[in-house]
Amino acid sequence: MTRVLVLYFSRGGHTAKIAAAIADQLALRGTKVDLVDINSAAATRINWPDYQLVAFGACVLYGTYDKSVFRFVEQHAKALSSLPNSFFCVNVVARNPEKRIPENNKYLQKFITLSPWTPSDLKIIAGKVDYPSWPWYDRLMIQLIMKITKGPTDPKSVIDFTDWEDVKAYADHLLELVSEPENA
Numbered sequence: 001m002t003r004v005l006v007l008y009f010s011r012g013g014h015t016a017k018i019a020a021a022i023a024d025q026l027a028l029r030g031t032k033v034d035l036v037d038i039n040s041a042a043a044t045r046i047n048w049p050d051y052q053l054v055a056f057g058a059c060v061l062y063g064t065y066d067k068s069v070f071r072f073v074e075q076h077a078k079a080l081s082s083l084p085n086s087f088f089c090v091n092v093v094a095r096n097p098e099k100r101i102p103e104n105n106k107y108l109q110k111f112i113t114l115s116p117w118t119p120s121d122l123k124i125i126a127g128k129v130d131y132p133s134w135p136w137y138d139r140l141m142i143q144l145i146m147k148i149t150k151g152p153t154d155p156k157s158v159i160d161f162t163d164w165e166d167v168k169a170y171a172d173h174l175l176e177l178v179s180e181p182e183n184a
């Protein structure tokens, strides 16, 4: 049975929810899936040869990624590259369809530039605006980003921009990356 590792970094829980939806869809397709937060104890015990595929997702925070994301990819670049692999990037600028094209999304380009791991497959997923749950300083900064990119600025806004059907389609697409012998 194909075994897939779904790794994620999430600050507020939305990327975790996306990673869980990917894992659920993979499980529906008959795959054994391990869903691992890169900052959990489980992440220190990964036995990479157990897997035939790895997907790694992280949310964008202030135009970049949490330090732990880069720490993890630096530590595991070789292992990540040794498997069919994909990186999914979660951000709210991606609510605009043209920003879901890898070449047009500066956050994804930044990841590719800074990461020692070059993912062989890429996906951009629109995240969530959740002003009420963010501290005032984050709220103000995101309102500014939203103003610049013509997004929602009402401090009461809670808007899930994720296309959950597309998340399932991405999970299905991931299985196409598994090399034939293991998939058979």
Ligand SMILES: Cc1cc2nc3c(=O)[nH]c(=O)nc-3n(C[C@H](O)[C@H](O)[C@H](O)COP(=O)(O)O)c2cc1C
Pocket (backbone or CB within 6 Å): 009, 010, 011, 012, 013, 014, 015, 016, 059, 060, 061, 062, 063, 064, 090, 091, 092, 093, 094, 126, 127, 128, 129, 130, 134, 138, 142, 145
């Ligand atoms: C502190 C903070 C900074 C953010 N910075 C950006 C940003 O620069 N660009 C962007 O498109 N989205 C930005 N976002 C939106 C997040 O990427 C989005 O809310 C995502 O769904 C968060 O995922 P999480 O709940 O897993 O942390 C930011 C969100 C927060 C809370």
